[in-house]
Amino acid sequence: xxxxxxxxxxxxxxxxxxxxxxxxxxxxxxxxxLSSIVPESCLLIVVGLLVGGLMKLVGxxxxxxESKIFFLYLLPPIILDAGYFLPIRQFTENxxxxxxxxxxxxxxxxFFVGGLLYGVCQLEGHxxxxxxxxxxxxxxSIISAVDPVAVLAVFEEIHINELLHILVFGESxxxxxxxxxxxxxxxxxxxxxxxxxxxxxxxxxxxxxxxLGGIVVGAIYGILAAFTSRFTSHTRVIEPLFVFVYSYMAxxxxxxxxxxxxxxxxxxxxxxxxxxxxxxxxxxxxxxxxFLKMWSSVSDTLIFxxxxxxxxxxxxxxxxxxxxxxxxxxxxxxxxxxxxxxFVINKFRIVKLTSKDQFIIAYGGLRGAIAFSLVYLLxxxxxxxxxxxxxxxxxVIFFTVFVQGxxxxxxxxxxxVKKKQETKRSINxxxxxxxxxxxxxxxxxICGHYGHHHWKDKLNRFNKKYVxxxxxxxxxxxxxxxxxxxxxxxxxxxxxxxxxxGGAKFPSALPSTVSMQNIQPKKPPQDRALPQLSKARExxxxxxxxxxxxxxxxxxxxxxxxxxxxxxxxxxxxxxxxKRKKMKELEKKISQMNNYLTVPAPPPDSxxxxxxxxxxxxxxxxxxxxxESIPTIKVDLASPQSPESVNMVDEFGxxxxxxxxxxxxEGGLTMKVPSPTNQRKDKTADEDNDKEPQQRLxxxxxxxxxxxxxxxxDEAFLP
Amino acid sequence: xxxxxxxxxxxxxxxxSQKTGFSxxxxxxxxxxxxxxxxxxxxxxxDDLKTIQDLESNPIRSQIIEAFxxxxxFQKDGVGSVEEIGFEEFLTVMSYFRAPPQHITEExxxxxxxxxxxxxxxxxxxxxxxxxTLEEYRHVVEELLSRSGALGRETAKxxxxxxxxxxxxxxxxxxxxxxxxxxxTFEHFLKILNGxxxxxxxxxxxxxxxxxxxxx
Numbered sequence: 052x053x054x055x056x057x058x059x060x061x062x063x064x065x066x067x068x069x070x071x072x073x074x075x076x077x078x079x080x081x082x083x084x085l086s087s088i089v090p091e092s093c094l095l096i097v098v099g100l101l102v103g104g105l106m107k108l109v110g111x112x113x114x115x116x117e118s119k120i121f122f123l124y125l126l127p128p129i130i131l132d133a134g135y136f137l138p139i140r141q142f143t144e145n146x147x148x149x150x151x152x153x154x155x156x157x158x159x160x161x162f163f164v165g166g167l168l169y170g171v172c173q174l175e176g177h178x179x180x181x182x183x184x185x186x187x188x189x190x191x192s193i194i195s196a197v198d199p200v201a202v203l204a205v206f207e208e209i210h211i212n213e214l215l216h217i218l219v220f221g222e223s224x225x226x227x228x229x230x231x232x233x234x235x236x237x238x239x240x241x242x243x244x245x246x247x248x249x250x251x252x253x254x255x256x257x258x259x260x261x262x263l264g265g266i267v268v269g270a271i272y273g274i275l276a277a278f279t280s281r282f283t284s285h286t287r288v289i290e291p292l293f294v295f296v297y298s299y300m301a302x303x304x305x306x307x308x309x310x311x312x313x314x315x316x317x318x319x320x321x322x323x324x325x326x327x328x329x330x331x332x333x334x335x336x337x338x339x340x341x342f343l344k345m346w347s348s349v350s351d352t353l354i355f356x357x358x359x360x361x362x363x364x365x366x367x368x369x370x371x372x373x374x375x376x377x378x379x380x381x382x383x384x385x386x387x388x389x390x391x392x393x394f395v396i397n398k399f400r401i402v403k404l405t406s407k408d409q410f411i412i413a414y415g416g417l418r419g420a421i422a423f424s425l426v427y428l429l430x431x432x433x434x435x436x437x438x439x440x441x442x443x444x445x446x447v448i449f450f451t452v453f454v455q456g457x458x459x460x461x462x463x464x465x466x467x468v469k470k471k472q473e474t475k476r477s478i479n480x481x482x483x484x485x486x487x488x489x490x491x492x493x494x495x496x497i498c499g500h501y502g503h504h505h506w507k508d509k510l511n512r513f514n515k516k517y518v519x520x521x522x523x524x525x526x527x528x529x530x531x532x533x534x535x536x537x538x539x540x541x542x543x544x545x546x547x548x549x550x551x552x553g554g555a556k557f558p559s560a561l562p563s564t565v566s567m568q569n570i571q572p573k574k575p576p577q578d579r580a581l582p583q584l585s586k587a588r589e590x591x592x593x594x595x596x597x598x599x600x601x602x603x604x605x606x607x608x609x610x611x612x613x614x615x616x617x618x619x620x621x622x623x624x625x626x627x628x629x630k631r632k633k634m635k636e637l638e639k640k641i642s643q644m645n646n647y648l649t650v651p652a653p654p655p656d657s658x659x660x661x662x663x664x665x666x667x668x669x670x671x672x673x674x675x676x677x678x679e680s681i682p683t684i685k686v687d688l689a690s691p692q693s694p695e696s697v698n699m700v701d702e703f704g705x706x707x708x709x710x711x712x713x714x715x716x717e718g719g720l721t722m723k724v725p726s727p728t729n730q731r732k733d734k735t736a737d738e739d740n741d742k743e744p745q746q747r748l749x750x751x752x753x754x755x756x757x758x759x760x761x762x763x764x765d766e767a768f769l770p
Numbered sequence: 771x772x773x774x775x776x777x778x779x780x781x782x783x784x785x786x787s788q789k790t791g792f793s794x795x796x797x798x799x800x801x802x803x804x805x806x807x808x809x810x811x812x813x814x815x816x817d818d819l820k821t822i823q824d825l826e827s828n829p830i831r832s833q834i835i836e837a838f839x840x841x842x843x844f845q846k847d848g849v850g851s852v853e854e855i856g857f858e859e860f861l862t863v864m865s866y867f868r869a870p871p872q873h874i875t876e877e878x879x880x881x882x883x884x885x886x887x888x889x890x891x892x893x894x895x896x897x898x899x900x901x902x903t904l905e906e907y908r909h910v911v912e913e914l915l916s917r918s919g920a921l922g923r924e925t926a927k928x929x930x931x932x933x934x935x936x937x938x939x940x941x942x943x944x945x946x947x948x949x950x951x952x953x954x955t956f957e958h959f960l961k962i963l964n965g966x967x968x969x970x971x972x973x974x975x976x977x978x979x980x981x982x983x984x985x986x
Contacts, residue, residue, distance in 0.1 A: 508827075
């Protein structure tokens, strides 16, 4: 039964493999011990081997990883994902080092391996003597390139510190240009037969053209995409499409002209990202993020499985000498290359690379499917030893992925290599990062030499003055980085606050234990029977929401009425509402168990807030919600586009007056309402500003009734 | 303190080199620059630094210039600021931006880190009282955002407040409603910037060969 099912799957090989791969990769994560020892890539290759073996048993011809499919469909998503989310700051800071490793390192590897293999072939004599120098060099150039897919797959799981990650990963991306050039060069030359010095010179020129051309093509498409996104404010749904289409076109254009497609894709993603993100809606951003992750995940899985299947399927020719020699030379070349280059690079680096770093860089040089596909593309007529090359490549790939991939994690732990810092960036760190940037630029200017910071500062100013105006729509173009960061942070905090709902645990990001009163000396101490905490938090939340609400309202105007009107606030307030309801039920249960919640006593809410809460949730009468639920409610009521808002207002008006009275009757955990007047008088001028948005908002709502009542209270209805 | 007598420069340079850690070539280059900026006089004044054209576009220009004339940066217990500085003070301030040498003990690294952070702290603490109050911090953020027009001014206050709240909650923890957080002391400052690797980031590359651009 199972076998027949399997056969059905296997018959539709591609479909079957796709489905199986996704299912299996899902299963692997359920076996925690397994996935902590063995990296996913290894497991997938094993799966591929099994599938291939099964297919051979059944009698089917297993499909081989066709190079066309690989290069056109499987590789671009992974590279785009990497390029779009590339950490630009670290990348540019270490660009010199990365380029050295990518260009010089790969060249060294290629010639070392190629040359020595030729020597071995000549020495070996009887079978290998037909392998000429150019073939060996070609083979060397193919196998010397560190593979981004494999590196990503393994390094992502070990959470190594950012510097090492960007070094190895950056190298794997940038060495594509070298590989492309060497590959085409040697392929051409081996058909010609002999090379001259002129050819070598042309090779260097070719390299420059390929790499720079690829980057330029990518940058052009990136700018086009950014420019397009400026005008998509009326067609939000297809924003992600532009990103994907332009990137893919960049890749294809580069490949058509034999330029480096990978570099084009990286350049495109990296260039367009800051501008596109400033222009597109939050939902589009999420869409892009998840689509990219999904596609790259699927590609990744498929690549490794196909690799396994191809191993079983592919024509093999095993030759002990050749394969072993290849393996040993690859490893030796890598180690020597890294050590030698680091010695030179450290003279120019401020932060030197230690020997631990060097070891990880050398050990992280994994080979993968790109090398395999490139060998597969070779034609047997030109290269009679192609099958042998194939076997050798597969052996090396298996060795690096299995042995190095599996052992790198314990080695990282053993050597106590610094891991990635998981902490979020705090506002203080951001302020000081910016401050440091300006400070260092200033000192460089005083010193009189134009260093790294000077040029970076010039580029930033150019960007701000000209480029941003062109590519970013409207107000956002003037927003400095610090402010953008601050808004993002506030937004995150507000959402976290709401999601943490019951308040039993405070999100660590929020300074929950210190209030504004603690740091501002001017306000007189307030007389309260209840702990300050919740009220102060209320203020924070109001402040946060006031700024964000106004901003989100601005962005909302761009929504088309064809889009989802019922959910104008992009971040799934529906889920938050549902969660809130669940929280409330939970609280009900808890309160029935004991009279005192572990959270601070319910806030001394102003009547407005209490009313607001009740009004938006008619079932929540007499419920002891905590402050945290306020944001949701206010948002709902504030939404001018929400169809419910009109009704809410009506309920609000009616229930408001009732709620106040009933509240005071309920005992226990209900909201105590200390005299509102005292509170209000203590507010500073800050709160006066709050009236305006409230009034503005009120005027938007169609029902004028509550407005009059509202204005009695200068308590801010809405922060 | 600033004037060089007729002693050969070599001897002066050696003592300076020992004090600040620069190499002799670097000191010579910086001395050239100093002479350029001060128009061949013995001392440097604020106006001399203000003439540097590249500094015009820097939002924290005035704070950087002040830092050069702040006595706290010259020696451990200096107070107040001076009107003019000599080459030795100039060099001392520059030495805060040296990179840590490759082989350095943990203790020395920590010391270097503290020194650099102390420099930053002094830049923020303008009234010299040992704490960065909310007003001073607000000023810092406002200066940073000074090129962003009205938008910058409005949000600067919010950002400074949020930052201050963060410092208070990290350093002091839960506070009663009537407690007042005076300001960021140096110890708190160290704590909040724990995540930033100052000793590797607050460096500029001092050249060994004279490639200084002509003073603009």
